[in-house]
Amino acid sequence: xxxxxxxxxxxxxxxxxxxxxxxxxxxxxxxxxxxxxxxxxxxxxxxxxxxxxxxxxxxxxxxxxxxxxxxxxxxxxxxxxxxxxxxxxxxxxxxxxxxxxxxxxxxxxxxxxxxxxxxxxxxxxxxxxxxxxxxxxxxxxxxxxxxxxxxxxxxxxxxxxxxxxxxxxxxxxxxxxxxxxxxxxxxxxxxxxxxxxxxxxxxxxxxxxxxxxxxxxxxxxxxxxxxxxxxxxxxxxxxxxxxxxxxxxxxxxxxxxxxxxxxxxxxxxxxxxxxxxxx
Numbered sequence: 001x002x003x004x005x006x007x008x009x010x011x012x013x014x015x016x017x018x019x020x021x022x023x024x025x026x027x028x029x030x031x032x033x034x035x036x037x038x039x040x041x042x043x044x045x046x047x048x049x050x051x052x053x054x055x056x057x058x059x060x061x062x063x064x065x066x067x068x069x070x071x072x073x074x075x076x077x078x079x080x081x082x083x084x085x086x087x088x089x090x091x092x093x094x095x096x097x098x099x100x101x102x103x104x105x106x107x108x109x110x111x112x113x114x115x116x117x118x119x120x121x122x123x124x125x126x127x128x129x130x131x132x133x134x135x136x137x138x139x140x141x142x143x144x145x146x147x148x149x150x151x152x153x154x155x156x157x158x159x160x161x162x163x164x165x166x167x168x169x170x171x172x173x174x175x176x177x178x179x180x181x182x183x184x185x186x187x188x189x190x191x192x193x194x195x196x197x198x199x200x201x202x203x204x205x206x207x208x209x210x211x212x213x214x215x216x217x218x219x220x221x222x223x224x225x226x227x228x229x230x231x232x233x234x235x236x237x238x239x240x241x242x243x244x245x246x247x248x249x250x251x252x253x254x255x256x257x258x259x260x261x262x263x264x265x266x267x268x269x270x271x272x273x274x275x276x277x278x279x
Contacts, residue, residue, distance in 0.1 A: 012259050014076045015057070019049035021263055024270035025148040025171065031273050032167065032231060035156050040093040045147050047087035048102075052109045054080040098155045105143055136196070137179040145171040163224045173217045177242060178265065180210045181249040181258045188251060203251070210246040214239045234272045238265065 011017055023046040030037045054076055091102065149168045153160065183196045184203055197206045218239045221232055245262050 010072070010075065012256070013072065014079050015050045015053035017260060018053055018263055019046045021266040022046065022049040022144065022148060024266040025144065026152060027270050028266070028273060029149050029152050029167065032228075033153065033158065033164065035152060035158060038152065038155060040090050041152050041155050044087055044090040044094060045151065047083045047090065048147070050083040051080055051087055056109065095155055098151060101146060101151060101154055105147060108139065108143055137176055137183065140179060141172045141175040144175045161225070163226060166220050166224055170217050170220050173213050177210050177213050177217070177246065178262055180206055180246060181253070181262045184249045184251060185253045185258050207246055207249065211243055214243050214246070230276055231273060234269070234276060237272065238269045241265065241268070
């Protein structure tokens with residue numbers, strides 16, 4: 001039992017779960033845009049997410065404590081190193097035009113973790129994009145929306161239509177909402193300079209904004225030229241479940257409330273689409 005617990009914690013801490021969610025959202029895009037599923041894009045996004053997230057999360061720890069790294073962090077580093085070679089392998093299977101977008105995402109990820117801004121002007125001592133007040137969740141939402149919608153479209157030569165634009169906007173909004181339980185959870189730990197929504201407006205208003213954004217997310221679906229009513233019903237179910245997670249979010253969450261259940265909602269969305277979306 002203890003080994004299963006350790007494996008599960010590694011699954012969460014090594015960013016495998018969040019990478020599975022990115023893969024799921026990418027697959028959702030293939031289904032909804034009626035593009036043949038491209039496993040090179042899926043697996044590139046999966047391994048790139050693991051590499052990028054672990055780089056952002058553990059860069060500081062590895063930099064300043066490299067001589068006294070715990071066994072679990074060493075394991076995460078080794079795993080991330082293997083995933084980096086996997087992402088390079090799948091990247092070379094993608095079209096050259098897709099690389100332009102990948103380089104932009106890689107640059108944003110790098111600047112998100114690496115100090116480059118003048119000290120004490122916009123940020124705390126780390127001087128990276130992650131520390132700029134109020135910017136964190138928007139950067140994450142932008143990267144996810146580009147990676148899970150635009151990369152499949154560009155790689156497969158699909159025209160950038162109104163439906164694609166709406167889907168990117170929806171994805172941006174959805175990821176913003178998924179970030180809110182994390183911001184509520186971290187309210188006591190985040191620096192005040194981060195200016196997160198719960199810090200600025202409180203938990204209750206943050207939840208209200210989350211519910212409104214979910215309404216916008218669903219409402220945008222009806223502006224698309226192509227509509228699948230099964231897929232719309234599934235979307236409504238996902239919105240309802242997500243709303244419950246937003247409403248019941250609190251500072252003192254259970255350990256896996258956000259890191260597993262909230263972050264796993266895209267996987268649920270994909271599973272429902274695969275089971276019922278084309279019925």
